[in-house]
Amino acid sequence: MSQTQDVTRTRTYSWTNPAEHAALLATTGGLELLRGMAAGELPPPPIMNLIDLAGMEVEEGSVTFYLDAQEFHYNPLGTMHGGVISTLLDSAAACSLHSTLPAGVGYTSLDLNVKFLRSVTADSGQLTCKGAILQKGRRTALTEARLTDAAGRLIAHATSSCMIFEAPRG
Template identity: 30%
Template sequence: MIDISTSGMARMAHFAKTQPRTGMAGNLDYQIESVIEGRVVYHYTPKQRHQNLIGSLHGGILAALLDSAMGASVMTKLGPGENHSMIDLTIKFIGAVRDEEPLVIEAQVDHCGKRLFATSGSIRTAKGQLIARALANAVRL
């Protein structure tokens, strides 16, 4: 259980060390490469269980990876006892993922207001090909 009385950075540091992960993080099974204030980088290897009926990675998985990473980037900006909730998510799918090539998910906070956060994220193949990009906003709770 993560102690919400600590800062968002402390919570992310704890989360990064937690294995095995439960919930959606366990389902997605991504690895955290880096966490700095306002920015996170994840790595994900496509799983057969995440394929759609045409044999490519399901768009909902891409959306969940981006949502998770952008939410984590917001988390890094929170003070002790603060929480957040994502309030919208816009995604543009640019390429399909049809193999098990690792993906890199990057997310950052573009604006940190008193109550609202604007974030952006992208998914690229390990070779740099853009797969998806997203914008999302979060509210501080």
């Protein structure tokens, strides 16, 4: 190692079997499932451990995620990678729809349109990503999410079209 290189940082995390989450779709409504995760009664999906989600709040039709911006979220420019931002936006938008679905009904994002407005660093503080449903039909829904920093400034905005379907039986 040369004198100009920093000491390597490391991070360790774990996750639960994602098949356990999928199996719950057949017997558990979205609101109950998401509230169980928010309360710590059900484990979060693996992606939330990967990005180190700081918490979530759930109400019918809206889900809010909290994330502390950290170095391991950075891109080569020294700011949070757009993929992490997009993951938060997609999750909040789609989970807002999930919170309205009964047991046996699934969903998936068909698209995600993101507008990045500000960069994010560890100095941005805790991020808040709030999702909402703009329109819900029998087979599709239009959702949105807004990401703000600790000062309440809008960091990014997204809209997503989601498809609603009968969940596959295990």
